[in-house]
Amino acid sequence: MNTFLRVLSSERLKMSKSHLWLLALVSPALALLVGILTKIEPDMPAYPLLLSTMCLFHSLLFLPILTGVYSSFICRYEHVGGGWKALLALPVSRTSVFFAKFLIVAVMLIFTQLLFLGSYVGAAVYHGVSEPFPWAMITRSIIGGWVACLPLAALQLGVSLRWVSFAAPLVVNVIFTVPNILVVNSDKIRPYYPWAQPIQAMMPPNTAASGPLGMNLPFESLMITVVGSFILFLAAGLVYFNRQEI
Amino acid sequence: MNNYVIRTNGLTKSYRGRAAVDGLNLEIKKGEIYGFLGPNGAGKTTTIRMLLGLIRPTKGTVEILGKDLQKDKINILRRVGSLVEYPSYYGHLTAIENLEAIRRILNVPKSRIDEVLEIVSLTKEAKRAVKGYSLGMKQRLGIASALLGSPELLILDEPTNGLDPSGIHEIRELIKRMPQEHGITVLVSSHLLGEVEQMAGTVGIIREGRMVFQDTIVNLRQKAAGGINISLSEPESALWLAKDNGLAGMVQDGKLYFDGINDNQVAGLVKRLVENGHLIYRVEERNKSLEDIFMEVIGEVKSL
Numbered sequence: 001m002n003t004f005l006r007v008l009s010s011e012r013l014k015m016s017k018s019h020l021w022l023l024a025l026v027s028p029a030l031a032l033l034v035g036i037l038t039k040i041e042p043d044m045p046a047y048p049l050l051l052s053t054m055c056l057f058h059s060l061l062f063l064p065i066l067t068g069v070y071s072s073f074i075c076r077y078e079h080v081g082g083g084w085k086a087l088l089a090l091p092v093s094r095t096s097v098f099f100a101k102f103l104i105v106a107v108m109l110i111f112t113q114l115l116f117l118g119s120y121v122g123a124a125v126y127h128g129v130s131e132p133f134p135w136a137m138i139t140r141s142i143i144g145g146w147v148a149c150l151p152l153a154a155l156q157l158g159v160s161l162r163w164v165s166f167a168a169p170l171v172v173n174v175i176f177t178v179p180n181i182l183v184v185n186s187d188k189i190r191p192y193y194p195w196a197q198p199i200q201a202m203m204p205p206n207t208a209a210s211g212p213l214g215m216n217l218p219f220e221s222l223m224i225t226v227v228g229s230f231i232l233f234l235a236a237g238l239v240y241f242n243r244q245e246i
Numbered sequence: 247m248n249n250y251v252i253r254t255n256g257l258t259k260s261y262r263g264r265a266a267v268d269g270l271n272l273e274i275k276k277g278e279i280y281g282f283l284g285p286n287g288a289g290k291t292t293t294i295r296m297l298l299g300l301i302r303p304t305k306g307t308v309e310i311l312g313k314d315l316q317k318d319k320i321n322i323l324r325r326v327g328s329l330v331e332y333p334s335y336y337g338h339l340t341a342i343e344n345l346e347a348i349r350r351i352l353n354v355p356k357s358r359i360d361e362v363l364e365i366v367s368l369t370k371e372a373k374r375a376v377k378g379y380s381l382g383m384k385q386r387l388g389i390a391s392a393l394l395g396s397p398e399l400l401i402l403d404e405p406t407n408g409l410d411p412s413g414i415h416e417i418r419e420l421i422k423r424m425p426q427e428h429g430i431t432v433l434v435s436s437h438l439l440g441e442v443e444q445m446a447g448t449v450g451i452i453r454e455g456r457m458v459f460q461d462t463i464v465n466l467r468q469k470a471a472g473g474i475n476i477s478l479s480e481p482e483s484a485l486w487l488a489k490d491n492g493l494a495g496m497v498q499d500g501k502l503y504f505d506g507i508n509d510n511q512v513a514g515l516v517k518r519l520v521e522n523g524h525l526i527y528r529v530e531e532r533n534k535s536l537e538d539i540f541m542e543v544i545g546e547v548k549s550l
Contacts, residue, residue, distance in 0.1 A: 010347045014339070081335070
């Protein structure tokens with residue numbers, strides 16, 4: 001545990017001057033713009049409507065792509081000039097390095113989600129929505145979206161460790177993210193498609209206001225799939241990294 | 247306990263049935279500088295990766311500081327500093343921040359950072375981003391990182407690769423000081439004999455994954471002692487005169503070459519040649535290259 005904390009603190013230092021956090025601003029900023037431009041009909045519940053429009057781009061495209069970017073970025077410095085050799089010849093276990101990197105990605109994702117929450121509140125204030133703030137719905141959306149990103153983060157971290165390259169895992173990630181647009185229309189595939197899990201977790205529950213993308217799979221069953229695939233990807237990445245020849 | 251810092255037993259690494267390192271028995275004593283020599287692709291880096299636990303041996307064992315690497319990896323690595331192939335650094339950070347990133351893992355006092363910067367003379371440049379450093383400075387920073395944890399053993403893989411002569415000189419002087427001033431045992435690999443022979447006490451020569459020579463540098467020098475080249479007006483007839491003097495030589499590129507002859511023999515031969523009207527242009531010592539020594543050593547291995 002001690003080693004893990006020390007590795008974590010070292011990783012944090014490496015990332016602290018990387019300006020990666022600037023990327024986290026992009027999606028929430030766009031979401032704010034979408035939120036402001038959303039037309040709110042007086043007879044519709046404003047909060048679910050705002051959430052579904054703002055979520056759309058954020059969780060359908062940006063969030064899965066950002067997950068890949070964070071995972072690639074956290075391995076980037078080690079990919080350059082034999083960094084893995086230097087890092088792993090220090091008295092650290094590979095498991096602690098893996099978890100430290102994963103934790104940084106997870107924290108970056110929750111940071112992104114909190115910025116999105118800020119955008120959401122901002123858009124609601126802009127429209128002067130008078131309904132009581134839907135804490136339950138928004139908490140579930142923000143936290144659920146974050147949790148739904150974790151299997152993908154574990155998968156992408158595994159891919160980034162496998163390929164000594166910054167760009168290749170990113171390209172793969174984008175290639176798998178784009179079909180989201182189709183995948184979300186299929187009730188059968190979408191719960192199991194890691195790139196489509198964030199949007200399903202973030203969209204408001206199936207109501208008239210959430211439109212055609214309202215997800216009818218119960219939140220709980222989705223989370224079971226998410227947690228299951230998270231454990232699978234994390235274990236696979238960890239086992240692989242521990243055996244990898246550096 | 248024994249006084250070996252590194253000892254490997256039948257260390258082997260195969261890739262798809264081909265042995266990159268084959269039955270290596272390294273023996274490195276405490277407080278010495280061990281030069282690990284071999285042409286590129288001979289298996290030096292593969293061996294070093296196994297010594298650092300970065301790859302697993304196919305066969306054989308590694309014992310470092312008296313402990314089995316497989317069982318005690320983290321404890322051993324705490325006492326070992328290393329620099330493998332290229333110095334690794336985080337370009338967007340300064341030298342101090344780079345060292346701090348490693349210091350946090352090693353959990354040594356902050357004062358060590360200033361100490362190692364002082365040792366490699368980077369104190370003045372310490373607050374600059376490392377991406378603006380010259381290769382020599384990066385290499386020195388690499389050594390500083392390796393020294394940060396006050397190691398008992400330093401493993402340096404081709405530390406002078408790509409450096410200019412003054413950079414090579416700096417690194418060499420730095421390495422020489424390690425056993426004397428800090429009591430550190432050093433393993434340094436290189437593909438150039440000339441580079442290692444000026445600092446190492448013992449050398450191991452590896453070729454195609456096998457150790458072909460492991461002994462002191464003094465013994466290697468004896469093997470490497472070259473012959474004498476004589477360039478003169480009529481090499482062919484001079485060769486007969488030499489034979490008459492009891493010296494077997496040969497003609498190479500229009501010069502006479504004699505292997506392993508002593509000063510008296512050279513003097514006698516030159517006198518005889520001059521007396522017989524040969525014009526002698528040059529008498530020079532020809533040192534054997536590492537490759538020549540390899541061939542010699544391998545020849546011996548085969549004839550055994």
